[in-house]
Every structure is written in C-alpha cells, then in structure tokens.
Amino acid sequence: MDNISRRSLLSVGLGAGLIAAVPGTAFATSVADDAGLRTDPFRLGIASGEPWPDGFVIWTRLAVDPFAEDGFGGMPTRQVAVAWEVAEDAAMRTVVARGVEQARIETAHSIHVELRGLRPGREYFYRFRTGRHLSEVGRTLTSPALHETPAALAMSFASCAQYEHGYFTAYQRLAQDHPDLILHLGDYMYEYKKGGYVIGGGNPRDHAGPETSTLAGYRQRHAQYKSDVDLQAAHAIAPWLVVWDDHEVDNNWADEVPENSDPNQLNDSAEHFRLRRTAAFQAYYENMPLRSSSVPAGFDMKIYRTIQWGQLANFHMMDTRQYRDDQLAGDGWRKNVTERLAEDRTITGAEQEKWLLDGFKKSTQSWDILGQQVFFAERDRDRSPAIDDVSMDGWDGYASSRRRITQGWVDANVRNAVVLTGDVHRNWANDVKVDYKDPSAPVVGSELVCTSITSTGNGGGSTSDPVMAWNPHLKFYNDNRGYVNTTITKDSLTADFRTLEYVTTPGAPVSTKASFVIEDGVRGLQAR
Incomplete structure (x- = not known):
C-alpha cells in the first residue's frame, strides 16, 4: 500500500442501489439520487477521522461551486442522497459496510457517517457516490483494541x-x-x-x-x-x-x-x-x-x-481557546505582567483541566x-533574570494553568508526556x-x-x-x-x-x- 498514490485510489462506480449494512445491523434499501446534478459534487474531497477500535467517521460535503458567496456550494435547496461504502481493499472489492445518507441544505450538504462493528487495528478504504458521480477512494484505519500494543504508529x-x-x-x-x-x-x-x-x-x-x-x-x-x-x-x-x-x-x-x-x-x-x-x-x-x-x-x-x-x-486533544481567560495587556509580548502568575488564571477552564488530570491518573x-x-514551554525574550518578556497568548500568559497540568502528569506518574x-x-x-x-x-x-x-x-x-x-x-x-x-x-x-x-x-x-x-x-x- 505504500506506493498507492492519490490518483491511483480512484475507482469505478458503485451501481444503481445500495443496501446499507454495518456488520450485525440491517438498514433499509435506498437509491443514491443526485437530484439532477450535472457536474461533479465531490469537489471538496473526502476525509476520515476519530478512529476507534471498531470504526471511525467518514466525511464528505457536496459542492459544485466551492466559491459560491451564499456558502451553499452551488447546490440545490433540496436534499441529495449519498451512498457510501467501506472495503478492506483499495479496489473496493471486499466491501464490509455500505449505506445511504441524506445530504441536507441545513448542514451545507455535508455527510458524517460514524462506522461501528469493524475490526480493530485494520486498514480500510471508503468512497461516496451520488447518481453517476463518484468520489475518490480514501484510506483510513481503526485504532488497535484497547488491550493491544501495536509495534509502531506513524x-x-x-x-x-x-x-x-x-x-x-x-x-x-x-x-x-x-x-x-x-x-x-x-x-x-x-x-x-x-x-x-x-x-x-x-x-x-x-x-x-x-x-x-x-x-x-x-x-x-x-x-x-x-x-x-x-x-x-x-x-x-x-x-x-x-x-x-x-x-x-x-x-x-x-x-x-x-x-x-x-x-x-x-x-x-x-x-x-x-x-x-x-x-x-x-x-x-x-x-x-x-x-x-x-x-x-x-x-x-x-x-x-x-x-x-x-x-x-x-491522544488528549485539547481546546485552549473556548474556555480561557482573556489575554492580559493585549495579545502580544509584554514585560513583567505579574498578573499572568495568578493562581486562578486558566487557559483550559476548570472542567477541561479536571478531564485532563483525570486522564493522566487513569492512563496505562x-x-x-x-x-x-499554543507554545507550552517558557520562552522569555529578555536575558535578564529580573525581567520576564513573554507572550500573553501562549501558556506563559497562564503560568499557573501550565504548572497544574505539568505537575498533574508528574503526580500521576505518567510514563512519557509529550506536548x-x-x-x-x-x-x-x-x-x-x-x-x-x-x-x-x-x-x-x-x-x-x-x-x-x-x-x-x-x-x-x-x-x-x-x-x-x-x-x-x-x-x-x-x-x-x-x-x-x-x-x-x-x-x-x-x-x-x-x-x-x-x-x-x-x-x-x-x-x-x-x-x-x-x-x-x-x-x-x-x-x-
């Protein structure tokens, strides 16, 4: 698989109708109707994410005119049926899951399919179709079973x-x-x-x-x-x-x-x-x-x-924008802003901080x-030890928040911590x-x-x-x-x-x- 290029992942059409079936679950039969689209609606590509041991999310968003000022990508106001399938091979011969979703104008004709029932630690391939239009084929993976230690992760x-x-x-x-x-x-x-x-x-x-x-x-x-x-x-x-x-x-x-x-x-x-x-x-x-x-x-x-x-x-994926205190003294580099050391300042918010510290304690x-x-380690632009010149937008502007997180993984005996x-x-x-x-x-x-x-x-x-x-x-x-x-x-x-x-x-x-x-x-x- 290492030599498969993006273009060589393109494949042939799926056929007229699909039976939506995830292993162990049956879905109704439906037809992927493109609502009369004359040009390729897969101009925004495809994507996958959020791998877990038995699945992942596959995504696409239909658009025939990505630059349309109304944000709807030149799509009609009605819903469009989109077929999807997941296979064990890039040629899409060994299909293990398939179904049909409705791309609706309320969500800008985007599709999110959350797969379950697949095998852990496996490579899979996926694609979408609507009418005669076919997306490229994407590669994705499930994560390993929770008790397994894989040899390596790239x-x-x-x-x-x-x-x-x-x-x-x-x-x-x-x-x-x-x-x-x-x-x-x-x-x-x-x-x-x-x-x-x-x-x-x-x-x-x-x-x-x-x-x-x-x-x-x-x-x-x-x-x-x-x-x-x-x-x-x-x-x-x-x-x-x-x-x-x-x-x-x-x-x-x-x-x-x-x-x-x-x-x-x-x-x-x-x-x-x-x-x-x-x-x-x-x-x-x-x-x-x-x-x-x-x-x-x-x-x-x-x-x-x-x-x-x-x-x-x-992988602890964090949010350092939505819950933070406002930056001090503007958003840039400032000297000797002692308020940045205040114990109650936070870049994560209390709930997210607790979630992360609890995660450290539970980690095996x-x-x-x-x-x-944003930049985590201290980065002082002033040579003098008596003067701090640091960024108010990074963790230096929230020094106590950083200390609590860092001390948290030390106290929890986290084996290896990497930011x-x-x-x-x-x-x-x-x-x-x-x-x-x-x-x-x-x-x-x-x-x-x-x-x-x-x-x-x-x-x-x-x-x-x-x-x-x-x-x-x-x-x-x-x-x-x-x-x-x-x-x-x-x-x-x-x-x-x-x-x-x-x-x-x-x-x-x-x-x-x-x-x-x-x-x-x-x-x-x-x-x-």
Whole structure:
C-alpha cells in the first residue's frame, strides 16, 4: 500500500442501489439520487477521522461551486442522497459496510457517517457516490483494541495553513510520507479578507469573500480551502484528529472576547461575537470528520476528547481557546505582567483541566500525548533574570494553568508526556519543566512544535534563535514551512522535522531538517 498514490485510489462506480449494512445491523434499501446534478459534487474531497477500535467517521460535503458567496456550494435547496461504502481493499472489492445518507441544505450538504462493528487495528478504504458521480477512494484505519500494543504508529502533525501565503505542497508531501494518523493542531483556515494579511513580496493567491463573520462566509472559506487538491490528498491518506486554534473564528479570540472588543461597536460586541462563534462552529463541524458528540450547541462546541491507540498512546486533544481567560495587556509580548502568575488564571477552564488530570491518573499507556495549540514551554525574550518578556497568548500568559497540568502528569506518574504544539509558524523542540526559574529543576516532559504549512510565506532556513542562549530548555528552532512526522513505539518516540524551502510557488521538495528521539522513561529530547 505504500506506493498507492492519490490518483491511483480512484475507482469505478458503485451501481444503481445500495443496501446499507454495518456488520450485525440491517438498514433499509435506498437509491443514491443526485437530484439532477450535472457536474461533479465531490469537489471538496473526502476525509476520515476519530478512529476507534471498531470504526471511525467518514466525511464528505457536496459542492459544485466551492466559491459560491451564499456558502451553499452551488447546490440545490433540496436534499441529495449519498451512498457510501467501506472495503478492506483499495479496489473496493471486499466491501464490509455500505449505506445511504441524506445530504441536507441545513448542514451545507455535508455527510458524517460514524462506522461501528469493524475490526480493530485494520486498514480500510471508503468512497461516496451520488447518481453517476463518484468520489475518490480514501484510506483510513481503526485504532488497535484497547488491550493491544501495536509495534509502531506513524503519526504526523501540522498546523497553520494560510491559503493566501502559499501553496499547500506540504500537505501533498505529508500524504506521500503515508502516515497512519494525522493531527491538525489549528488554524486550518484563516478568517481574513483578501489583502488583510499580506506577506513580503505579496500574497501568491487570494481569499474569496469578505472577512468571515457569517455562516455563509465561513462555509465559503472552508470550501475554498477544501477545494485545494494538496489538502485533499492529505485528508484521503489517513484519519485525522482536529482541534481549532484562533483563526477558525477570529484572531486571538478568548472565550466570548473577540480580538477587538468594543461594546460600542456592533461588530465587536460580545453579543455579535457569540453569533460569530455560532456561525464559525457550525461551519467547522460541517467541514471536519468529527463525531456527533462534537455537534455545536449554539456558540458552544466540545472538541476536547481522548483517543486511545491501544496501550501505546493516549491522544488528549485539547481546546485552549473556548474556555480561557482573556489575554492580559493585549495579545502580544509584554514585560513583567505579574498578573499572568495568578493562581486562578486558566487557559483550559476548570472542567477541561479536571478531564485532563483525570486522564493522566487513569492512563496505562506508554505515551500520553497532548494535541494542543499554543507554545507550552517558557520562552522569555529578555536575558535578564529580573525581567520576564513573554507572550500573553501562549501558556506563559497562564503560568499557573501550565504548572497544574505539568505537575498533574508528574503526580500521576505518567510514563512519557509529550506536548504537541502549533500556532507560532516555526519549528521548536523543547524540554518541559515544572519550574523554569530553577536551573536544577528536573525535566519532566517534552514539547514538539510544528511550523506552519504556509503561514508567513517562505522561511529563511535559520536554525538558531537568540532566546535559546538564556532558555536552555529550548533545544531546536527552525523557520522553514512544513510538518512533523513521528514514529511511536513502546520504546521510543522519534520526531522528524520535515521542511520545504519555499511555498510561494508550488512543487517544493521536502527534506528532514532535524530529528529527535525521546526514549521510554528518559526525560528530555535527544538529537539523532
């Protein structure tokens, strides 16, 4: 299977009618009627996610015109029947489950199928059909049985794909590396209007529509991103676990506080922002392979959850936006903001913090991996020990919250704790401590920070940042674009920082800028 390309996964039609059947359960016979669609409605691709031992979610959204301003993708106002099937082979000969779902205008003609009754630790393939139109074939996996320890897991993670700043070649290269699981740590899309966020030399391509603030706008923007064939390739190769950061809604938002909060302006009022969050969350669910447990309830949407990979790993997928206290002193870097140390400040909220700490206590896995959004380790830009110059938007702005989480995994005797991070558009590899002010404090975990897919445009290739001199726990830096591949076994976690030299034109090759290994039971990163 390693040599199967995205295009070679395309296959022949399914036939006129399908009997929906998941092993052990019978469904009614139905016909996949395309409601007279004359052009291909699968222009946004397909995806899978949320693997569990006996199933996963498969997803698609119908659109014949992804750039339609009303957000409905040029689709008719009526529902459209969509057939789906899951097989054990890429040629779709050994079908193990099939059915028909209705794509409805209320959810922008998206389809979420939650499969059950499949075998654990297996590779599967899936596709969709409506009328004479057939999607490509996607590859996905079930997770291992909860009592099993697989020999290895190939997991990749990525974040920050600003469509205007470059081409999504990194997604294509990620797909070619053929991972078995992909984590996306946020900023899957950006909210800005054309020209709202311009890199040096100018943006190589443009957003459609105004800054996203309405349901129609968010739907249109997701469709524009999903129409990119490189992103489609990454979705088709493996199941995804997704969490948002800020740009899926509004830059640097915090709970019910928008980036620019002014109660005297309608567009920046708390009431308007709740409406904006409602629209953004609805569109996010419609466009992601999420379980029904993440269906939004107005301006609330639960995306923190734990996915177990047998006894090998727990993936604790977190939400550091929806429940956080507002950033202090603005959203950027500030000096000597002592309020950031307050015991009651939180970036997770009390309920999510308890969920995570309880998860540490219950863990029997070799690795507990936190999939989250913003920089976790301390990163002080001022050399003087008497002055702190840190980002108010990352965990440095919520120091007590970070200490409680870190001390929590220490107290729970978590075997190996690894934090995965996006957001900062640079690669970093960091040792994690409970107390960063004490040079003799032990290392208790590791942080791997992926760079962006495109955000901020071409990198310069630098592998040194001045702050590393007085932050000795920061072990690696790089400013290229790319993603991170990991290989996880019960004995070690190996991380390869995969980078591209340019993204403002398509087709860049990929190479490994640096590699690190974390040995089982050995705290800290080791360069390979």
